[in-house]
Amino acid sequence: xxxxxTFIEFEMWLLIPSIxxxxxxxxxxxxxxxxxTYWSDxxxxxxxxxxxxxxxxxxxxxITPSADFFKDMYDEHKDKRYVGFYEYFQPILLIKDPExxxxxxxxxxxxxxxxxxxxxxxxxxxxxxxxxxSMSTQQGWNEMRAILTPFxxxxxxxxxxxxxxxxxxxxxxxxxxxxxxxxxxxxxLISRYTVDVIAKIGYGVTCNSxxxxxxxxLKMSESLMNYTGLEGLTYLTYLTFPTxxxxxxxxxxxxxxxxxxxxxxxxxxxMRDTNGTNLVSLLIKNGFLSGKSYSKLxxxxxxxxxxxxxxxxxxxxxxxxxxxxxxxxxxxxxKVQQKLYEELRRVLKENxxxxxxxxxxxxxxxxxxxxxxxxxxxxxxxxxxxxxxxYIIKAKLPGESDIHLKEGDWIWxxxxxxxxxxxxxxxxxxxxxxxxxxxxxxxxxxxTFLTFxxxxxxxxxxxxALMEMKLIVAEVLQRYQLESCNFPNVERYHDSKIWIRFxxxx
Numbered sequence: 045x046x047x048x049x050t051f052i053e054f055e056m057w058l059l060i061p062s063i064x065x066x067x068x069x070x071x072x073x074x075x076x077x078x079x080x081t082y083w084s085d086x087x088x089x090x091x092x093x094x095x096x097x098x099x100x101x102x103x104x105x106x107i108t109p110s111a112d113f114f115k116d117m118y119d120e121h122k123d124k125r126y127v128g129f130y131e132y133f134q135p136i137l138l139i140k141d142p143e144x145x146x147x148x149x150x151x152x153x154x155x156x157x158x159x160x161x162x163x164x165x166x167x168x169x170x171x172x173x174x175x176x177x178s179m180s181t182q183q184g185w186n187e188m189r190a191i192l193t194p195f196x197x198x199x200x201x202x203x204x205x206x207x208x209x210x211x212x213x214x215x216x217x218x219x220x221x222x223x224x225x226x227x228x229x230x231x232x233l234i235s236r237y238t239v240d241v242i243a244k245i246g247y248g249v250t251c252n253s254x255x256x257x258x259x260x261x262l263k264m265s266e267s268l269m270n271y272t273g274l275e276g277l278t279y280l281t282y283l284t285f286p287t288x289x290x291x292x293x294x295x296x297x298x299x300x301x302x303x304x305x306x307x308x309x310x311x312x313x314x315m316r317d318t319n320g321t322n323l324v325s326l327l328i329k330n331g332f333l334s335g336k337s338y339s340k341l342x343x344x345x346x347x348x349x350x351x352x353x354x355x356x357x358x359x360x361x362x363x364x365x366x367x368x369x370x371x372x373x374x375x376x377x378x379k380v381q382q383k384l385y386e387e388l389r390r391v392l393k394e395n396x397x398x399x400x401x402x403x404x405x406x407x408x409x410x411x412x413x414x415x416x417x418x419x420x421x422x423x424x425x426x427x428x429x430x431x432x433x434x435y436i437i438k439a440k441l442p443g444e445s446d447i448h449l450k451e452g453d454w455i456w457x458x459x460x461x462x463x464x465x466x467x468x469x470x471x472x473x474x475x476x477x478x479x480x481x482x483x484x485x486x487x488x489x490x491x492t493f494l495t496f497x498x499x500x501x502x503x504x505x506x507x508x509a510l511m512e513m514k515l516i517v518a519e520v521l522q523r524y525q526l527e528s529c530n531f532p533n534v535e536r537y538h539d540s541k542i543w544i545r546f547x548x549x550x
Contacts, residue, residue: 086128086445087445088126089124089127090127090128114425114460114461115458115460117129119461125140125141135453138457142462145494148429148455149457149491149498149500153499153501154433155431155435156431158180158429159501175351176351189500189504191332195323196507196508204321207244207322209515210250211240211241215254215519216520219233219546227546228544230542231364231542233254234364234371235361237367239251240254241512245323246324247323248322248324249312264304264305265356302353306349306353309345313327313328332348363512363513365423366423367513367516370513374521374526375527377475380477381521381526385521387407387408388518391403391406391407391518392522404511404514407518410518411480411510411514412478412479413517414510415477415493418493418496420472420473425459426456426457427459427494428455429455429456429501430455431449431450431452435448437449458494459495462494463495465492468492525547526544526547
């Protein structure tokens with residue numbers, strides 16, 4: 045073969061991959077362009093792309109709270125019912141208007157029945173996709189919700205109360221270790237209480253994380269909530285490239301932790317205890333761990349492992365976050381604290397100096413205090429829904445056009461933006477529990493209070509969480525007066541520290 049033919053052949057071999065590479069980048073560019081013109085093509089007001097990337101990244105690594113991003117977006121578009129933005133390559137529509145929120149979560153629920161799976165790939169670990177939050181209606185969400193709802197009735201909560209009280213007593217013993225006045229970083233201490241409650245009531249395990257700070261349940265629980273630094277990057281990479289990460293045998297700590305909790309669940313289940321008030325015992329008592337199918341669902345142990353694991357994630361850090369801010373707000377607002385203490389004294393007098401389930405549920409002002417704190421310091425930055433069938437948001441205001449949503453589109457709703465909007469709450473930055481009094485509560489639009497979600501997909505464990513919070517607030521206030529030790533305007537963030545001065549009443 046002549047050198048000329050060899051050169052031509054070489055050029056052809058070089059040309060073909062070059063053309064393929066050019067086609068790949070042209071296709072990639074077209075896809076990216078199509079993604080990032082999604083909202084502008086539909087006439088939807090939207091955020092600058094660069095700002096979306098910046099805020100998503102700093103939120104992922106918990107440099108700043110996600111809620112701040114959504115609150116800023118909410119405030120910048122005061123007169124809009126919705127605003128579009130992007131979470132990396134995903135277009136999302138942020139809904140601001142309470143009437144639209146009502147339509148999406150309740151009136152037209154059949155078009156928005158599902159959440160987005162908080163673990164996009166089932167390859168991450170099979171049990172992560174087995175929870176009430178991630179389940180779609182096609183996977184049997186309705187049936188599963190019906191199975192789990194009876195475990196959070198008033199009678200079940202009353203039966204769980206003594207176990208919760210035991211965890212609360214351990215918290216108080218830790219607080220009593222040094223009599224008199226003491227200054228405590230409350231978030232760290234209160235998180236051990238919420239971990240112990242889930243260990244006791246979820247799994248039937250006694251941890252006492254106050255005496256044993258290195259117990260494995262506590263350590264594994266903490267690893268489930270870790271999204272910071274290298275762990276956050278590992279988790280993001282695992283979600284994006286699960287197959288590659290599995291082949292490299294690199295796992296985020298929350299995947300390793302799920303193995304621990306699966307083993308714990310199975311070990312407790314094998315004991316076949318039907319007399320306990322923990323959730324595993326109740327499942328056994330009701331025949332759900334017998335291997336038999338229920339309704340249309342063929343449930344196995346891993347289904348309930350997933351549900352209990354998600355309860356742990358949903359209940360530990362979130363409840364601790366709210367409780368820390370309840371103590372903070374009581375310390376910052378001594379008149380509110382005194383009014384609550386007076387109500388508590390009346391209940392104690394009626395119950396021979398003790399606090400029981402009936403006493404807690406009878407405390408109306410305590411309920412107001414907790415509700416107001418949930419309004420001011422919501423845990424979730426946004427609630428989500430997935431469009432499950434084509435839907436049209438009709439134009440209503442000047443300048444709007446009909447928005448045609450397609451199946452799979454993402455909808456988010458920001459609790460903090462709505463709950464701190466002066467259109468719905470007078471002086472929204474003021475801590476005022478009387479907003480939720482019997483005389484005023486009727487003035488609150490239920491679709492402007494989004495802390496636990498609204499509609500059929502609301503939080504199934506909200507009554508459990510409220511009881512857990514009210515109990516420890518009442519027990520602490522019975523024994524201590526609270527004073528703030530923080531600088532003004534403490535940051536509302538999971539990792540920020542809140543220092544409280546506890547002054548013994550005895």
